[in-house]
Amino acid sequence: MSDREYPLTPGQQRMWFLQRVDPSDVSENLVTLRRLTGPLDPEAFRRAVAAVVARHEPLRTSFGESDGVPVQRVADRVEVPVLLHDLRAEPDPEAAALRLAEASGGRPYALEDGPLLRIELYRTGEWAHVLLLAAHHLVSDGWSIRLLLDELLAAHRAVADGGEPRLPALPEGFGDHVMWQRARAEGPAADRAAAYWAAELAAPPGRGLPPGSAPAAPAPDGRAHWVRAEMDAAAAAEVEDFARRRSCTPFMAWLALYQLLVGRHTGQSDLVVGAPTAGRERRADEQLVGCFTAVLPLRADLGGGAGFAALLERTRATVTGALSHPQVPYERLLGALGTARGEGQRQLFRHWFNLHTESAAGQPAEAGPLRVDDLPGLPAPTPFDTSLDAWPAAGGGLHLLLAYDPAVLDAAAAQALLDRLPVLARNALARPELPLGELSLLAPDERGRCCAARTACRTTRRRCSTCCCGRPP
Structure with missing residues (x-):
């Protein structure tokens, strides 16, 4: 069930559309890794995750359509599982953790289902874990990941010490930001900004030459x-x-x-x-x-x-x-x-x-x-x-x-x-x-090699890419 529904920001609309065009696209997947050393209680960490997810609307959000218009829907409750992998028997536990994290963080998200957050713990030693925080950019950004990490660790510490997570109340939710942003995109100030950008980006430059010698285009992988x-x-x-x-x-x-x-x-x-x-x-x-x-x-x-x-x-x-x-x-x-x-x-x-x-x-x-x-x-x-x-x-x-x-x-x-x-x-x-x-x-120590490469470039009339000096022959 959903207790709140609101529009997307322009940035979210662009990402949502591109994901609909290519559901396998993972270019907007955000992946953050941290090494945690010291006492970590997995059950306390799961309770910390639940507290933070309940606190922030985007962590309970999925994306759908209403009358052909994309909307974000905030659920009352969402459970984000915390998967725990014990890798202590691996020859190189941390390398194994990085491989698993890369695979998990690189999977596409189902935007209409949610949650668009993945959290996994990889135990690499008696007092060592690797933490994966992965999310779709539709519900997060670099600042958010840092904030999420701080709140998770603060809540974990409180629960591990026998208490309850005590995080300060939020003044408003993400939906309020969406409506504020949409309102300020209209009016005289927005018109002046549009004129500024039209002048700044007038007569746009072309793509330019590729850096160095472009290889034969491989099949997208x-x-x-x-x-x-x-x-x-x-x-x-x-x-x-x-x-x-x-x-x-x-x-x-x-x-x-x-x-x-x-x-x-x-x-x-x-x-x-x-x-x-x-x-x-x-x-x-x-x-x-x-x-x-x-x-x-x-x-x-x-x-x-x-x-x-x-x-x-x-x-x-x-x-x-x-x-x-x-x-x-x-x-x-x-x-x-x-x-x-x-x-x-x-x-x-x-x-x-x-x-x-x-x-x-x-x-x-x-x-x-x-x-x-x-x-x-x-x-x-x-x-x-x-x-x-x-x-x-x-x-x-x-x-x-x-x-x-x-x-x-x-x-x-x-x-x-x-x-x-x-x-x-x-x-x-x-x-x-x-x-x-x-x-x-x-x-x-590279200048001698550059001279030889530039001589070859003058002979073939190609851009000097062997030495990467970037100068035309």
Whole structure:
């Protein structure tokens, strides 16, 4: 039975429609893994899950239609099972846990049935577990996962200590946010925002050349394709310090570097990169689980002989302008401007960037004797040519994960592309006034190999992809 029914946000409508078109699509599956070390009571954890699910409407929500219009239906009660797997007999218990978690987190959801949340515990030692928190993006986002983890651990601690979960009352539910968002999408402020975005995204750039040499397009396999790299703490600190000295955020600096990297490899001086924003503009939203994330299409101007310092200034203006005009949902822009793109694109951009600041909050305050450590995320297949995610690492560095479309890049080219980001960051900061097209993407020991590769490129008149310098022959 359902005790509440309300419309979808524009972002939810887009995801719901795409899932209806392809029910096997798992690109909106969110998967989070944590290593839990210390005393964990499975029964207390199940009671904690029940308390949190009862607290947040989206965790009891399914999606259907009413008179041909999609709606979300909130059930009075929903049981989210907590599956416990004992893997202590496995040769490598944690590796076995990661394999099982990848399989579980990668299964499609039945939107009309629910729940759209999966929680599993994998016991890997006497005092060690791996926790899987998986959800469809329709009912969650990165902020929500962090909030959910904090509340689960606080409730578990209370129950394990012989008490009852005591979580503060919520000021309102997700349905109230939906109605507020729909109301503010109309009126003079929304019209001004629509005019801003129409100008910002006018005469949109094309897709551009693929980064490097595109392989023969493989048959879609539904799997995520990705590579990893690390940014050391000293290099990451230099980027953030450079940004602060210019009144910019770390997000602006990393976005500018990624846009420059993509531009150098695609041969474009004008491109759009998509990025998420929390979308929680009211204080009440900060306490709610749900799909709040909004999409910002951020345009980069890499031309005019500017250096990285000038690019960062442009990026600050672009990001500030985008955040100042939130009244028009991205999905409305997509409907108004997307047809200009042609090519059957379902986005206004082909590249995505996300700096996961929500993972930098440290140990949950109410975890008690449990130690909680991050485990590498399990990415979903990306709908973009490239999708870069960056997470703060212990000690101050960054974990970098580049998901890619195998029809555009093969694994070796994707790894080479990602490996150039730390090199580009170092060179851009060392010579911030040097024209962007002259910044080297090569480490000193690679330049000799690059010269040989460029000689071959001049002979064949192909883009220099062997060395990944991104320069035309």
